[in-house]
Amino acid sequence: MITVIKLGGSLLSASALPACLDTVERYPGNILLVPGGGVFADQVRLAQRQWGFDDVAAHRMAILAMGQMALLFNSLKPDFALFDSVLKIISLPKVAVWSPDIDELDEAGIVPSWDITSDSLAAWLAGRVQADALLLVKSCSVDEGAALTDLQQGGVIDVGFVSFVAGAGYKTRVINKDRFLSIS
Template sequence: MDWVIKLGGSLFPERAIKLCEAIKDLNNSNQIPIKILIICGGGIFANKIRDYDKNLQFSNTANHKSAILCMDIIGTLLADKVKGFETVKSIEKAESVIDQGSIPIFIPSDIMEYQDPLEHSWRVSSDSIALYLSDLLKAKLLIATDVDGIYTHDPSQDGAKLIKIIGAKKLLNFGETSVDEFLPELLIRYKSNCYVVNGKYPDRVISIIEGRSSKYTLIGGN
């Protein structure tokens, strides 16, 4: 596998569909297709569980499993709307789908239930799950979200500047950003890197995949 691309739930549905179409067009234009696996965030469904949890205090495990099921839902709906994409529940099936000329969208609940590799808390979201998957596949990770990358502080405030490259150790001190809190720790553990890019602009995602200049943040765990 060349790339794991995590589509933020905030992009669903229209922008996620548009980005998938761009990824499909990229592969159709290449003589040798790039091996790409898509995994989706839980979007508004997972956010609703967070809201309920604030009032009802579910167990960490119930929250964790339910939020992962939200990723399943978004992935299933997205695959239904974009021709040439197919949901998969295993790495073996993902490879098979790629060999058949389609692009797999990973449904993570089965593998996360069986392997259970990450802590059960709201510090872990689809970002960390995507990183875990990319490490299994020895693939590069790109996180497509609804902001341009990591900023010096809250981008809604004056003076916030986009950071081009940042070490995961430094990011640990940033608190809440556009990626989940556990991701920097996992990047350090895996000695891995990931790109954070605005998925509302598909050309930026394609540029990174093709190795061209783009607007993004690269988080380094090495």
């Protein structure tokens, strides 16, 4: 069983990241861990407002922010393997952390826009690896019974997410970090 788990970058600010990584380690099956961009992506947004550079540059910088978080995850959990390309996943370890490759995402036609964040990229990855499940872990409050469109309108998930999971062959869940931490 392959589960893609996206840990929101805000978990770093909420100081819940180490506990969430421990939960990932205990989670059943093989895990592909997708980091949010967190404070690194926030800096990209601020710089774009200040300097007015285009969305293509901002998108690429935000992907690099995800890479920075992947390095942070790997530093906290050295046993978690790092990978940057779907093509490089030959033998799936228990937990692997994705540091997305900009060129691979460009080749896949991922539109450079703030409408597509690590949420949608996690959904794209889940589809590419034919995952069984996608789990988004958020630091904000999440109504687990809400439709994805309601979570989208509420700003819990990004604008592009619903289209990325439409027709997906995997189960999708969006949960709050406290709920995730209660999973044994």
